[in-house]
Amino acid sequence: MKKRKLFASGIISLAALLLLPMYATDEVTHCAFAQETCLNEIFNDDDTVIVDTVDVDTMTIGIQQNDSTDEASDDGDDISDDDENLPWPENVRHRIEKIFDNTTIFNTSMVGMKIYDLTADSTIYERNASQLMRPASTLKMMVAVTAIDRLGAGYELKTRMAYTGRTDSLTLRGNLYVKGGFDPTIGSDDIAEFADSVKALGIDTIDGNIYLDLTMKDKDRLGEGWCWDDDNPVLSPLLAGRKEEFGERLQRKLRQNGITVTGTCSNGSIPSGAHTLYIKRTPLLEVMRRQLKRSDNLYSEAIFYQLAAEVAGRNTASARHGRQAVNAIISKVGRRPSAYYIADGSGLSLYNYVSPELEVDFLRYAYRHPEIYDNMLPCLPIAGVDGTLSKRMRKGAAHENVKAKTGTVTGVSSLAGYLTTANGHRICFSIINMGIRHSSSGRNFQDKVCQALCK
Numbered sequence: 001m002k003k004r005k006l007f008a009s010g011i012i013s014l015a016a017l018l019l020l021p022m023y024a025t026d027e028v029t030h031c032a033f034a035q036e037t038c039l040n041e042i043f044n045d046d047d048t049v050i051v052d053t054v055d056v057d058t059m060t061i062g063i064q065q066n067d068s069t070d071e072a073s074d075d076g077d078d079i080s081d082d083d084e085n086l087p088w089p090e091n092v093r094h095r096i097e098k099i100f101d102n103t104t105i106f107n108t109s110m111v112g113m114k115i116y117d118l119t120a121d122s123t124i125y126e127r128n129a130s131q132l133m134r135p136a137s138t139l140k141m142m143v144a145v146t147a148i149d150r151l152g153a154g155y156e157l158k159t160r161m162a163y164t165g166r167t168d169s170l171t172l173r174g175n176l177y178v179k180g181g182f183d184p185t186i187g188s189d190d191i192a193e194f195a196d197s198v199k200a201l202g203i204d205t206i207d208g209n210i211y212l213d214l215t216m217k218d219k220d221r222l223g224e225g226w227c228w229d230d231d232n233p234v235l236s237p238l239l240a241g242r243k244e245e246f247g248e249r250l251q252r253k254l255r256q257n258g259i260t261v262t263g264t265c266s267n268g269s270i271p272s273g274a275h276t277l278y279i280k281r282t283p284l285l286e287v288m289r290r291q292l293k294r295s296d297n298l299y300s301e302a303i304f305y306q307l308a309a310e311v312a313g314r315n316t317a318s319a320r321h322g323r324q325a326v327n328a329i330i331s332k333v334g335r336r337p338s339a340y341y342i343a344d345g346s347g348l349s350l351y352n353y354v355s356p357e358l359e360v361d362f363l364r365y366a367y368r369h370p371e372i373y374d375n376m377l378p379c380l381p382i383a384g385v386d387g388t389l390s391k392r393m394r395k396g397a398a399h400e401n402v403k404a405k406t407g408t409v410t411g412v413s414s415l416a417g418y419l420t421t422a423n424g425h426r427i428c429f430s431i432i433n434m435g436i437r438h439s440s441s442g443r444n445f446q447d448k449v450c451q452a453l454c455k
Contacts, residue, residue, distance in 0.1 A: 136407030180238025197278035211268030225349035233298035293387035304345020397454035413442025
């Protein structure tokens with residue numbers, strides 16, 4: 001009897017194994033798609049810190065569906081048309097409330113958002129707008145507004161090479177100096193330019209030392225509140241290829257040019273009266289374009305420390321001075337700087353706290369000042385076209401319409417920028433999702449709000 005039961009059980013198990021692929025096909029396909037989606041988020045998102053990972057449950061047959069906003073398309077076709085008879089801006093409010101009604105992500109997370117009609121000079125929609133939140137990389141937008149306002153669109157980042165002493169036949173009897181100006185763009189071609197300027201003196205020997213002047217900023221090489229396991233930029237005022245290798249690479253290039261340095265390379269300040277050999281100049285807007293389009297943390301910190309140096313004057317610049325520069329704009333827009341905290345210039349810090357309404361205030365301030373708006377707007381990512389928005393909102397009314405700064409750190413996804421509605425009104429907005437397990441949940445919610453606004 002026991003043998004017959006075991007035999008029957010084996011037959012049933014075998015049948016189940018044979019039938020399983022037939023019934024599991026749809027779910028396996030879904031899992032494969034979910035895996036590909038997660039992988040794309042890891043390798044294709046250029047934002048601040050990539051936090052989404054391929055979880056084990058994405059590989060499991062019968063995986064639980066993601067939140068409704070995660071599965072919706074980004075073309076805006078699923079937005080209800082039952083608001084067509086409503087007047088502006090009630091129709092937009094109705095669409096946004098529909099999005100909230102059809103999502104479950106806020107069962108375990110929160111959002112702060114503010115949408116402002118620049119044309120009508122009035123608020124269209126807000127929710128938790130004054131709530132303090134971590135902005136992630138949308139802080140870069142605030143730094144950019146401050147930089148153009150305080151430094152001017154024509155500002156240049158400068159790195160200066162100079163020498164002391166005199167030339168005697170083929171020998172420079174003196175020292176070579178390079179003063180760092182925190183230019184993040186310096187690479188191999190620039191090192192070659194510096195070395196060629198020395199060669200232009202007609203020498204083959206430097207009977208002296210090379211000194212790197214790092215006095216522009218303090219000695220902190222990491223920002224306040226940065227995570228030790230993040231891919232953090234190096235906060236040095238003199239970099240080469242994003243690393244503290246300027247001196248080493250300059251010496252190597254000098255040797256390749258047939259120039260011998262008898263002394264050593266170390267840190268030291270340029271003395272007054274030194275003769276300028278070469279100055280590398282990089283336009284602020286060139287740095288800002290990468291700062292905003294690609295959300296480059298180093299480039300944003302470089303701009304932040306230009307502000308810090310301007311505030312510090314002859315003193316050594318620090319993050320505190322950069323914070324004072326941003327706080328000055330906070331005061332200009334009618335807010336209290338003490339109500340917020342700006343810890344760094346990139347949004348990496350866990351200590352940054354702003355609000356959606358403050359970000360909207362900065363966007364409104366920029367809009368009212370053409371020098372800021374006209375120069376910053378082309379630097380913002382364009383939906384479905386370039387930068388960190390190249391793979392978002394690739395269809396629908398938001399495509400090529402939304403120009404905004406993205407933000408992503410662990411648990412946070414944000415978006416702040418501009419768009420134009422169907423009736424021609426110019427809009428600025430800020431959306432910050434906090435407490436989300438997957439940044440894609442926040443991104444999809446933000447995209448749907450933008451489609452609702454643009455439709």
